[in-house]
Amino acid sequence: MSITGKVALVTGAGQGIGRGIALRLAHDGADIALVDLDQTKLDAVANKIREIGRRTTTFIADVSDRDQVQASIEHAHSTLGGFDIIVNNAGIALVGALSDVTPEEVSKIWSVNVDGVVWGIQAAAAKFKELGQRGKIINASSIAGHDGFAMLGVYSATKFAVRALTQAAAKEYASDGITVNAYCPGVVGTDMWVTIDKRFSELTGAPEGATYEKFVGGIALGRAETPDDVAGFVSYLAGPDSDYMTGQAGLIDGGLVYR
Numbered sequence: 001m002s003i004t005g006k007v008a009l010v011t012g013a014g015q016g017i018g019r020g021i022a023l024r025l026a027h028d029g030a031d032i033a034l035v036d037l038d039q040t041k042l043d044a045v046a047n048k049i050r051e052i053g054r055r056t057t058t059f060i061a062d063v064s065d066r067d068q069v070q071a072s073i074e075h076a077h078s079t080l081g082g083f084d085i086i087v088n089n090a091g092i093a094l095v096g097a098l099s100d101v102t103p104e105e106v107s108k109i110w111s112v113n114v115d116g117v118v119w120g121i122q123a124a125a126a127k128f129k130e131l132g133q134r135g136k137i138i139n140a141s142s143i144a145g146h147d148g149f150a151m152l153g154v155y156s157a158t159k160f161a162v163r164a165l166t167q168a169a170a171k172e173y174a175s176d177g178i179t180v181n182a183y184c185p186g187v188v189g190t191d192m193w194v195t196i197d198k199r200f201s202e203l204t205g206a207p208e209g210a211t212y213e214k215f216v217g218g219i220a221l222g223r224a225e226t227p228d229d230v231a232g233f234v235s236y237l238a239g240p241d242s243d244y245m246t247g248q249a250g251l252i253d254g255g256l257v258y259r
């Protein structure tokens with residue numbers, strides 16, 4: 001397998017897309033450092049990875065805190081004996097009209113979705129350079145990083161920002177043999193979408209489930225996305241077949257937006 005024996009760190013790995021990515025990279029042969037806010041969820045994913053037959057370790061870190069992100073990478077390296085791939089996946093949503101969003105809400109989502117990716121890029125690149133090796137940095141953007149969606153304006157802004165960081169980092173670290181790419185999922189049936197749908201319903205009076213169904217209705221392939229759909233693309237970005245790709249933010253959304 002193409003990434004056999006590599007060490008990958010995945011943030012937001014306790015559930016949803018991050019969990020799917022962690023399991024897929026383990027199936028591909030990598031050892032996985034799992035980072036999230038909740039130990040119980042991480043333990044469940046770690047058990048699955050051991051069943052697959054790969055080594056794993058867990059680390060509680062808030063990605064908006066630079067020191068904690070650095071510590072998670074040190075932990076991955078010292079525990080698993082390497083560090084080759086980081087997936088800056090952790091993120092949160094914010095549903096709200098631009099007329100109503102508060103400074104606290106904007107600061108909070110920015111600190112996780114954007115600052116978190118900055119710290120992940122910075123710490124991972126520093127570690128790859130310290131180890132004198134190549135590396136892969138993979139960031140979570142979104143369809144909302146290609147289109148500004150109503151009621152998701154600030155969320156969309158954070159995901160556009162991830163694309164900007166991906167492009168800039170690709171240029172800054174190219175000469176170090178580090179590639180930087182992003183994945184842009186569409187409507188994935190995770191807790192995040194349950195929350196988004198509920199908030200739309202509270203704020204607009206739409207029946208529960210209607211927002212989710214409306215978005216799914218726009219998908220050319222005619223079904224909602226699964227974490228595995230996303231993970232397959234991330235597996236490609238993590239492996240050698242994508243060695244000549246950098247600075248890209250690939251849409252993996254079943255044909256919901258076209259860019």
Ligand code: ADP
Nearest residue numbers: 012014015016017036062063090091190191192
């Ligand atoms: P997605 O659709 O992106 O998978 P989820 O909400 O299901 O959305 O999962 C996001 C994951 O990111 C959760 O496991 C959550 O605990 C994690 N997460 C959110 N904020 C942070 C943070 N500040 N630091 C680390 N992990 C986080």
